[in-house]
Amino acid sequence: MNKNEVAKVVIVGGGLVGALNACFMAKRGYDVYIFEKREDIRKADEAQGKSINLALSHRGRKALKFIGLEEEILNNAVPMKGRLLHDLNGYKKSVPYDPVFKKCIYSIGRNFLNGKLLEAAEKYRNVKIYFKYKLINIGLSEGRVSFLNVEKNETVEFQADLIIGADGAFSKIRRFMETTPLFEYSQTYIEHGYLELCIPKEQSHLMKSNHLHIWPRGEFMMIALPNKDNSWTVTLFMPFKMFESIKTEADLLNFFSKTFSDSIELIGSKELITDYFKKKPSSLISVKCSPYHYKNKFLLLGDAAHAIVPFYGQGMNAGFEDCTILDNILNENKDNFKLSLQNYSIKRKANTYAISDLAMYNYVEMRDLVTRPSYSLRNLLDSLLFRFFCNTWIPLYNSVSFSEMDYLKCVENRKWQDKVIQVVIAVLGIILGIFLYYYLL
Amino acid sequence: MNKNEVAKVVIVGGGLVGALNACFMAKRGYDVYIFEKREDIRKADEAQGKSINLALSHRGRKALKFIGLEEEILNNAVPMKGRLLHDLNGYKKSVPYDPVFKKCIYSIGRNFLNGKLLEAAEKYRNVKIYFKYKLINIGLSEGRVSFLNVEKNETVEFQADLIIGADGAFSKIRRFMETTPLFEYSQTYIEHGYLELCIPKEQSHLMKSNHLHIWPRGEFMMIALPNKDNSWTVTLFMPFKMFESIKTEADLLNFFSKTFSDSIELIGSKELITDYFKKKPSSLISVKCSPYHYKNKFLLLGDAAHAIVPFYGQGMNAGFEDCTILDNILNENKDNFKLSLQNYSIKRKANTYAISDLAMYNYVEMRDLVTRPSYSLRNLLDSLLFRFFCNTWIPLYNSVSFSEMDYLKCVENRKWQDKVIQVVIAVLGIILGIFLYYYLL
Numbered sequence: 001m002n003k004n005e006v007a008k009v010v011i012v013g014g015g016l017v018g019a020l021n022a023c024f025m026a027k028r029g030y031d032v033y034i035f036e037k038r039e040d041i042r043k044a045d046e047a048q049g050k051s052i053n054l055a056l057s058h059r060g061r062k063a064l065k066f067i068g069l070e071e072e073i074l075n076n077a078v079p080m081k082g083r084l085l086h087d088l089n090g091y092k093k094s095v096p097y098d099p100v101f102k103k104c105i106y107s108i109g110r111n112f113l114n115g116k117l118l119e120a121a122e123k124y125r126n127v128k129i130y131f132k133y134k135l136i137n138i139g140l141s142e143g144r145v146s147f148l149n150v151e152k153n154e155t156v157e158f159q160a161d162l163i164i165g166a167d168g169a170f171s172k173i174r175r176f177m178e179t180t181p182l183f184e185y186s187q188t189y190i191e192h193g194y195l196e197l198c199i200p201k202e203q204s205h206l207m208k209s210n211h212l213h214i215w216p217r218g219e220f221m222m223i224a225l226p227n228k229d230n231s232w233t234v235t236l237f238m239p240f241k242m243f244e245s246i247k248t249e250a251d252l253l254n255f256f257s258k259t260f261s262d263s264i265e266l267i268g269s270k271e272l273i274t275d276y277f278k279k280k281p282s283s284l285i286s287v288k289c290s291p292y293h294y295k296n297k298f299l300l301l302g303d304a305a306h307a308i309v310p311f312y313g314q315g316m317n318a319g320f321e322d323c324t325i326l327d328n329i330l331n332e333n334k335d336n337f338k339l340s341l342q343n344y345s346i347k348r349k350a351n352t353y354a355i356s357d358l359a360m361y362n363y364v365e366m367r368d369l370v371t372r373p374s375y376s377l378r379n380l381l382d383s384l385l386f387r388f389f390c391n392t393w394i395p396l397y398n399s400v401s402f403s404e405m406d407y408l409k410c411v412e413n414r415k416w417q418d419k420v421i422q423v424v425i426a427v428l429g430i431i432l433g434i435f436l437y438y439y440l441l
Numbered sequence: 442m443n444k445n446e447v448a449k450v451v452i453v454g455g456g457l458v459g460a461l462n463a464c465f466m467a468k469r470g471y472d473v474y475i476f477e478k479r480e481d482i483r484k485a486d487e488a489q490g491k492s493i494n495l496a497l498s499h500r501g502r503k504a505l506k507f508i509g510l511e512e513e514i515l516n517n518a519v520p521m522k523g524r525l526l527h528d529l530n531g532y533k534k535s536v537p538y539d540p541v542f543k544k545c546i547y548s549i550g551r552n553f554l555n556g557k558l559l560e561a562a563e564k565y566r567n568v569k570i571y572f573k574y575k576l577i578n579i580g581l582s583e584g585r586v587s588f589l590n591v592e593k594n595e596t597v598e599f600q601a602d603l604i605i606g607a608d609g610a611f612s613k614i615r616r617f618m619e620t621t622p623l624f625e626y627s628q629t630y631i632e633h634g635y636l637e638l639c640i641p642k643e644q645s646h647l648m649k650s651n652h653l654h655i656w657p658r659g660e661f662m663m664i665a666l667p668n669k670d671n672s673w674t675v676t677l678f679m680p681f682k683m684f685e686s687i688k689t690e691a692d693l694l695n696f697f698s699k700t701f702s703d704s705i706e707l708i709g710s711k712e713l714i715t716d717y718f719k720k721k722p723s724s725l726i727s728v729k730c731s732p733y734h735y736k737n738k739f740l741l742l743g744d745a746a747h748a749i750v751p752f753y754g755q756g757m758n759a760g761f762e763d764c765t766i767l768d769n770i771l772n773e774n775k776d777n778f779k780l781s782l783q784n785y786s787i788k789r790k791a792n793t794y795a796i797s798d799l800a801m802y803n804y805v806e807m808r809d810l811v812t813r814p815s816y817s818l819r820n821l822l823d824s825l826l827f828r829f830f831c832n833t834w835i836p837l838y839n840s841v842s843f844s845e846m847d848y849l850k851c852v853e854n855r856k857w858q859d860k861v862i863q864v865v866i867a868v869l870g871i872i873l874g875i876f877l878y879y880y881l882l
Contacts, residue, residue, distance in 0.1 A: 170620070178628070179611070182724055186627035187619070283623055 006031050006126075007335065010145055010160040012135050012173055014041075016110070017302030017319040018166030019117035023067040024323045025164075026124035028330065033158065034121065035133040035147050037167075042115040052196065053225045053233050054113070055080070055212070055313030056106040057401040063320035066327075069120055073113060077106035078226040084211035085370055090262035094211060095370070099383045100390065103402045105313060107212070107225040135167065138176045143297035162337055163298050166319075169285050171304030177294050184290040190309060190363070192220070193281030194237045199266045201230035206266055214366060215260050221367035222260055234267060236281075237367070243281045249273050284309050286360065288353055291345035296338035301326070306352035311363040312400060314355050321404070322348065354407040358400065381421065393417065447472050447567075448776065451586055451601040453576050453614055455482075457551070458743030458760040459607030460558035464508040465764045466605075467565035469771060474599065475562065476574040476588050483556040493637065494666045494674050495554070496521070496653070496754030497547040498842040504761035507768075510561055514554060518547035519667040525652035526811055531703035535652060536811070540824045541831065544843045546754060548653070548666040576608065579617045584738035603778055604739050607760075610726050612745030618735050625731040631750060631804070633661070634722030635678045640707045642671035647707055655807060656701050662808035663701055675708060678808070684722045690714050725750050727801065729794055732786035737779035742767070747793035752804040753841060755796050762845070763789065795848040799841065822862065834858065 007030045011018045014036030025032045038044070056064075056077060064070040081104045082096035097105060121127045130147070136155070137146040146157045165173025178185050199207060207213065213224040213232070220238035227233060246252050252273060256264050264272065287307040292300045302319030326344055333339040369375045382395035394403065395417075399410040448471045452459045455477030466473045479485070497505075497518060505511040522545045523537035538546060562568045574588040577596065587598045606614025619626050640648060648654065654665040654673070661679040668674060687693050693714060697705050705713065728748040733741045743760030767785055774780040810816045823836035835844065836858075840851040 175616075175619075178616075182630045184629050186629075188625050188627075189623045 007161040007337070008159075009033070009162045009164065010035065010158055011164045011166055012145065013165070013167035013171075013304070014038075014114075014118060014129060014131070015166065015168060015302075016114055016117060016316055017304075017322065018164070019114060019121050020063060020067065020320055021164060021166055021301055021323045021326075022121040022127050022129075023117070023124065024063075024327050026121065026127045027067070028327070028335070030126065030162075032121075032124070032127045033160070034127065034129040035135065035145075035158075036129065036131050037134040037150070038131065040118070040131045041111055042118065044111075052111070053107050053109050053227060054316050055225070056108050056113075057313065057317050058103075059314075059321040059324075059404055060317040061106075062404060063324045066324065067120055069116060073108060073116060074106060076112060076228055077108040078228060079104035079106055079210055080212045080226070081210050082212070083366075083370065084208050084213045086213060086215045086260075086262060087371070088217075088259070088261075092208065094208070095376075095379065098398055098402060100387050101402075103398075104210070105212075105401055107227070109227060112228075135172050138163075138173065140176060140180065140294060140298070143295075161297075165298065165300045165304045166302050167304050169287055169303040169307035171300060173298060174287075174289060174300055174304050177289075177298065177300070180294055184288070186288050188286050190284050190286070190360075191239050191241075192237050192363075193240045193243055193283050194235050195243070195276065195279065195281045197234040197236060197267055197272060197275045199224060199232035199234055199263075200268070200271070203266050203268070204230040204232070207232060214370065215263065216367050216370050217259055218368045218371075222263065223366075232266075234263070237363075238281075240281065240283075246276075249277075252276055286356060288356055290349045291342075292348060293341035293345050296341055299326075299341055299344065305348075306356055308352075308356045308359040309363060310359070311366055312355065312359040314359060314400065317401075318352060318355050318407075351407040354411045355400070358396075358407065358411060378421075382417075448602040448778075449600075450474070450603045450605065451476065451599055452605045452607055453586065454606070454608035454612075454743075454745070455479075455555075455559060455570060455572070456607065456609060456743070457555055457558060457757055458763065459605070460555060460562050461504060461508070461761055462605060462607055462742055462764045462767075463562040463568050463570075464558070464565065465504075465768050467562065467568045468508070469768070469776070471567065471603075473562075473565070473568045474601070475568065475570040476576065476586075476599075477570065477572050478575040478591070479572065481559070481570075481572045482552055483559065485552075493551050494548050494668060495551055495757050496666070497549050497554075498754065498758050499544075500755075500762040500765075500845055501758040502547075503845060504765045507765065508561055510557060514549060514557060515547060517553060517669055518549040519669060520545035520547055520651055521653045521667070522651050523653070524811065525649050525654045527654060527656045527701075527703055528812070529658075529700070529702075533649065535649070536817075536820065539839055539843060541828050542843075544839075545651070546653075546842055548668070550668060553669075576613045579604075579614065581617055581621065581735060581739070584736075602738075606739065606741045606745045607743050608745050610728055610744040610748035612741060614739060615728075615730060615741055615745050618730075618739065618741070621735055625729070627729050629727050631725050631727070631801075632680050632682075633678050633804075634681045634684055634724050635676050636684070636717065636720065636722045638675040638677060638708055638713060638716045640665060640673035640675055640704075641709070641712070644707050644709070645671040645673070648673055655811065656704065657808050657811050658700055659809045659812075663704065664807075673707075675704070678804075679722075681722065681724075687717075690718075693717055727797060729797055731790045732783075733789060734782035734786050737782055740767075740782055740785065746789075747797060749793075749797045749800040750804060751800070752807055753796065753800040755800060755841065758842075759793060759796050759848075792848040795852045796841070799837075799848065799852065819862075823858075 009025045009030045009032050011022055011032060011034045014034045018034055022032045022034050061070050064073055082094050085093045085095060122129060132150045133147040134150055135145060136148045143163060144157060144159050145163055146155055148155050165171050167173055177183055215222040220242060222234060222236045224232040224234045246255055253269060256272065285307050286309050292305045301322045306318065308315050325348060329340045329343050385393040386395055394413060396410060396414040399405045399413060450466045450471045450473050452463050452473060452475045455475045459475055463473045463475050502511050505514055523535050526534045526536060563570060573591045575591055576586060577589045578587040584604060585598060585600050586604055587596055589596050606612050608614055618624055656663040661683060663675060663677045665673040665675045687696055694710060726748050727750050733746045742763045747759065749756050766789060770781045770784050826834040827836055835854060837851060837855040840846045840854060
């Protein structure tokens with residue numbers, strides 16, 4: 001590319017990260033072409049097999065702010081200030097995410113957000129979006145991509161200076177990169193699947209607002225996120241084996257009345273039966289790979305680079321942060337793609353691996369640990385220390401959700417905090433021992 | 442398939458495991474079709490990018506014996522009774538693999554063995570081998586495979602009752618299976634590459650025969666395996682960065698005279714320079730996946746299922762053992778493919794994962810630990826205990842190389858042996874302490 005030529009960027013995938021990244025790239029002055037295999041989501045009837053609402057937090061907000069969309073999105077989202085835990089007896093307990101600064105995460109509809117992002121991208125003169133264009137081939141060495149227009153059954157070939165794979169957890173671009181030398185790759189599925197149910201807006205008065213509701217049951221759990229129309233999207237996470245063991249309507253009602261009894265009234269038993277047996281549970285994939293780029297031509301962003309399990313609410317936020325970080329690196333390297341892509345892969349790997357592991361860990365926290373006294377005690381201690389040393393003692397959840405601290409740093413922070421607490425407990429134990437010794441003898 | 446019909450088995454890949462498995466399947470009475478993308482290796486000039494000799498041990502021998510080929514292969518192999526360690530000063534030390542029963546591993550040429558296996562397969566009337574047939578497509582649900590005859594440029598489609606992917610570390614069959622639900626997959630490359638050199642037969646008198654020679658240098662190493670014609674195949678394993686840092690002939694000779702000084706005379710400095718700069722170092726991939734089958738139609742064997750790093754000399758042996766185990770499971774399940782494939786995946790996964798991890802660990806042992814006194818001491822202790830309790834205390838190397846114990850069991854054995862030794866050392870320490878206390882006071 002000559003210095004005076006405008007870089008041509010192809011983005012494969014017009015989902016959340018693809019559409020957002022198009023805005024970032026357009027702001028840089030590049031010519032951007034989005035190819036999306038599905039129809040325009042704004043014209044589609046229903047979400048396609050993906051969880052229909054998401055938790056937006058700091059990293060995501062920052063990227064939206066950059067393209068001037070934060071306010072509009074927040075106005076259409078529902079703030080969640082904490083978890084609301086439902087126990088077996090229907091007793092509820094609120095656990096705020098940030099007792100000190102009262103920060104919230106925001107429940108937002110996937111399709112709404114995607115639509116807004118496409119709308120924002122379209123506003124740039126230098127962005128073109130092609131729907132129903134399916135990627136069929138890649139020339140890795142030449143930086144060439146071929147698409148099939150599924151409507152006209154025509155093939156288009158496209159050459160670009162930069163090809164961005166924002167084509168999701170089952171990324172085709174990544175599949176091509178898998179065969180390149182020294183490409184690290186792993187895909188794992190957890191043994192749990194998920195199924196979506198619904199609490200209609202008519203029952204909304206029974207649900208404490210502005211919370212992410214959780215029914216933690218040790219080996220499995222159910223959660224509910226609020227929608228703007230006052231309905232709630234409920235997601236049941238369980239081992240596939242448990243799903244399979246529920247075969248009849250009676251099995252289902254029996255299981256729910258034993259484990260989620262207070263939810264039957266909320267969902268409605270008829271609707272529960274219909275929704276439960278309508279679909280098979282979906283699986284949850286976790287993908288790690290490295291590097292994210294191939295030569296100075298290809299780059300993976302979002303789920304294509306690091307699909308993670310949804311339990312930290314960071315999948316979308318990490319993907320949006322990818323866009324921010326890439327933009328910074330392009331600034332630092334004055335739009336030199338070769339250097340930028342190399343730096344991006346190096347900088348991003350450890351952090352996305354860290355959030356991937358954290359997301360796995362958080363499933364155990366959400367479905368099990370939250371119910372334990374040790375968890376509440378630690379939470380209390382974290383909040384206290386955070387209140388007094390808000391620049392030093394940042395609890396893990398805060399640093400992940402309400403800051404832009406490197407994910408790896410968040411994990412490392414937690415490690416030294418754990419150590420400090422262990423030492424303090426040991427010292428307190430010794431003092432108590434000495435005290436008892438003198439007092440009792 | 443009706444009970445009276447003969448099962449049609451397609452084997453993709455006519456390498457070591459594919460050809461061997463064809464013999465196993467033919468012995469069962471199935472109609473077997475091997476499709477190999479390369480030309481007949483017996484007509485080819487040179488090995489193609491793979492290490493040219495291999496270490497055959499018990500598991501591989503057992504499979505060869507089953508098809509009546511063990512004796513012929515051993516007659517054409519060179520026994521290696523132990524490692525011969527070369528230190529920096531050229532001082533050599535022999536460390537036998539099995540000081541008690543004197544068992545050996547056998548160095549065998551890859552191409553020779555492959556040729557013999559193809560020959561053996563061809564002797565069965567119900568085996569047909571097609572060379573230069575490249576797999577181009579798979580119908581996973583229908584059990585269909587399409588090949589391109591690269592000579593005639595013709596496409597052939599084939600339907601089979603069972604399709605075996607014995608198509609190596611970069612298996613195409615596995616790539617198709619990767620997209621099936623819940624398929625676990627990981628590929629990693631170690632940071633070390635390898636390069637092959639040669640000690641000509643004229644220098645053979647300087648090499649102690651019947652050993653696997655090692656030049657262990659901590660972070661890297663060089664090894665030499667004997668060939669039947671008295672030459673030795675030398676393999677240099679080093680971090681890619683080290684390979685890259687050697688840019689000129691002077692760099693190379695300087696490096697060799699510092700680290701492998703006694704080898705320069707053996708290889709010849711001119712030949713060293715030619716061979717070193719002729720090729721780029723090759724990479725080493727490690728692949729894990731699960732399950733190994735898809736429905737009752739597809740099955741991965743050998744490197745396609747579990748490519749491992751070469752440091753335990755178990756890659757081929759594990760692949761050959763796959764054939765033995767599959768055969769046993771087909772017997773147990775009376776040729777019911779559905780049950781057999783399911784059982785095979787369950788039975789084999791933990792064991793191949795175990796040998797994969799062991800092979801990674803053994804690189805550290807070969808290049809570094811072997812030089813330490815603690816290693817020699819442990820070796821001595823293991824041999825002593827093995828001599829007295831040969832059914833109970835089987836050292837790790839013995840169980841892996843000279844038995845058919847499940848790989849996982851080998852690892853577990855090693856773990857309890859480690860614990861016993863730790864306890865014994867602790868007890869001895871205490872006794873010594875008590876003794877010194879009474880003696881000195």
